Amino acid sequence: MPNFFFGDKKDDKIILEKEETTHLKVIKKNIGDYVEAITGDGYFYRTKVIEINKKNSILSIVEKNKSKKEYFPKIHLILGMSKWDRMRLIIEKAVELRVQSVSVFKGQKSNQNYKSVEKFEKIIIETLKQTGFPKIPNFNFVDLYDTKKKNTLVLDFEQNIDFKTAIESIKDQVNILIGPDLGFSKNEKEFFKENKFDIVSPGDTIMRFETAAIYTLSTINFIKNRL
Amino acid sequence: MPNFFFGDKKDDKIILEKEETTHLKVIKKNIGDYVEAITGDGYFYRTKVIEINKKNSILSIVEKNKSKKEYFPKIHLILGMSKWDRMRLIIEKAVELRVQSVSVFKGQKSNQNYKSVEKFEKIIIETLKQTGFPKIPNFNFVDLYDTKKKNTLVLDFEQNIDFKTAIESIKDQVNILIGPDLGFSKNEKEFFKENKFDIVSPGDTIMRFETAAIYTLSTINFIKNRL
Structure with a gap:
């Protein structure tokens, strides 16, 4: 089962709050590693970890893909x-x-x-x-x-x-x-x-x-x- | 939503164990009151409370109805x-x-x-x-x-x-x-x-x-x- 990081998009970065930052540490991701993230806007983001702090962390967007699936009705x-x-x-x-x-x-x-x-x-x-x-x-x-x-x-x-x-x-x-x-x-x-x-x-x-x-x-x- | 008592059938009686007996007391049923019971055998029983003890209670079967619904396949x-x-x-x-x-x-x-x-x-x-x-x-x-x-x-x-x-x-x-x-x-x-x-x-x-x-x-x- 996939597990995406959920963050706030700001320009070409995604900011992870405290809970998501903890999760990043738990799965032993370091600066320079790639992770998948979502922000709720309909896109999947491939990102690179560029900062890990006590209270938040910052991902840099490398690739952006729109969800292909449309759910209808x-x-x-x-x-x-x-x-x-x-x-x-x-x-x-x-x-x-x-x-x-x-x-x-x-x-x-x-x-x-x-x-x-x-x-x-x-x-x-x-x-x-x-x-x-x-x-x-x-x-x-x-x-x-x-x-x-x-x-x-x-x-x-x-x-x-x-x-x-x-x-x-x-x-x-x-x-x-x-x-x-x-x-x-x-x-x-x-x-x-x-x-x-x-x-x-x-x-x-x-x-x-x-x-x-x-x-x-x-x-x-x-x-x-x-x- | 209905709530049936679940017990063991013995001849024309249904025996309720401790937990069900507690529930009987919680909803303030007394000797002589009617309650609906099931035993897992496919029948609905209308019963009369005839004994309420510390560890169990006894219901006397008044009416027995088969479940009409067959679930198929x-x-x-x-x-x-x-x-x-x-x-x-x-x-x-x-x-x-x-x-x-x-x-x-x-x-x-x-x-x-x-x-x-x-x-x-x-x-x-x-x-x-x-x-x-x-x-x-x-x-x-x-x-x-x-x-x-x-x-x-x-x-x-x-x-x-x-x-x-x-x-x-x-x-x-x-x-x-x-x-x-x-x-x-x-x-x-x-x-x-x-x-x-x-x-x-x-x-x-x-x-x-x-x-x-x-x-x-x-x-x-x-x-x-x-x-």
């Missing part, structure tokens, strides 16, 4: 705030399954209230490094009621359209809306009904919330030959 | 010993995605050597309870070299047949062979080649080992309309 995952281990799992798998963006909302039944994007971005970057992908997905907090009906599939038990048909009908873009782990409130379900959202269920079999999300992302990738 | 997951958190995750998701059996082998690159089935069975039972399924999948340790070519798909990067075609061609039964997390050894790969195993890759995108497994199980369920 575009997937936007919208996720209700849930227990951290489950959130972490879904976001990790969503990045591996190459979603283009992730939004998180506080549902009425959410028993968590995350305020900082940092811990989410840390998981995203860790997964990009380990699975060799150079483009960082967008991440933000949203209000559930700002979600538009168009191109959105809500995952819930009380479906109103067929899962398979819905997955096969996806065109250029899809929003997958799920959770939180404790489910949607009565008001939230009414919002979906009043606004005629497409509601799908991955099957009669009871799945945990995170499994339903990973299952759905997997099937979209398979049907659309996306990976 | 049958899936047998064969998994290389890997880090525990990854093993745990795959087995949990495999049970949710209703595999009929799980086998675990020690690959040459496995850095773990599990000897006891107990910790595996504990995860399996926990997942059955939480996702309401009454039939316990088989679990055992196997030798990789005892795997037969017939009906087996090996998940690896160096595929020799098309993933989509392979998934669509599955008939009554399939063995999904994967891992360990550090990959197959040279000898193991030669064994697959010499014996002409079908080797598939879920895509060009690099996935972690557990993600490839969950992705593959998801696609089989979707294509075969299995859940």
Whole structure:
């Protein structure tokens, strides 16, 4: 499995912060050695180590290659705030399954209230490094009621359209809306009904919330030959 | 999400061990109350609590219903010993995605050597309870070299047949062979080649080992309309 260094690009250099610098030392890289780096901008960088300090290190860019793979249709995952281990799992798998963006909302039944994007971005970057992908997905907090009906599939038990048909009908873009782990409130379900959202269920079999999300992302990738 | 009690069936009674008895007390069930129970035999039991002791409790069976759902094709997951958190995750998701059996082998690159089935069975039972399924999948340790070519798909990067075609061609039964997390050894790969195993890759995108497994199980369920 590849492991890329993740840093900040400044002109023709990439700056690694403390944690990445430690990793550089752990794998015994010295000044003059070559390493692969990503910065989240869609490019793979081949670089040469030119400085290793206590708190950071500096890589000089030798070669720049654009990621060849385009992941299409575009997937936007919208996720209700849930227990951290489950959130972490879904976001990790969503990045591996190459979603283009992730939004998180506080549902009425959410028993968590995350305020900082940092811990989410840390998981995203860790997964990009380990699975060799150079483009960082967008991440933000949203209000559930700002979600538009168009191109959105809500995952819930009380479906109103067929899962398979819905997955096969996806065109250029899809929003997958799920959770939180404790489910949607009565008001939230009414919002979906009043606004005629497409509601799908991955099957009669009871799945945990995170499994339903990973299952759905997997099937979209398979049907659309996306990976 | 349902939560069933898991116990041992003895005639028309179900015996709950200590941990399940504690759970019974936590949710404040008393003698005379009704609870739902499973024993792994394929039936859902409606029961009445007749004894609550320190170390166990006894439920009397009131009604017995067979699980209506048959999961077909049958899936047998064969998994290389890997880090525990990854093993745990795959087995949990495999049970949710209703595999009929799980086998675990020690690959040459496995850095773990599990000897006891107990910790595996504990995860399996926990997942059955939480996702309401009454039939316990088989679990055992196997030798990789005892795997037969017939009906087996090996998940690896160096595929020799098309993933989509392979998934669509599955008939009554399939063995999904994967891992360990550090990959197959040279000898193991030669064994697959010499014996002409079908080797598939879920895509060009690099996935972690557990993600490839969950992705593959998801696609089989979707294509075969299995859940």
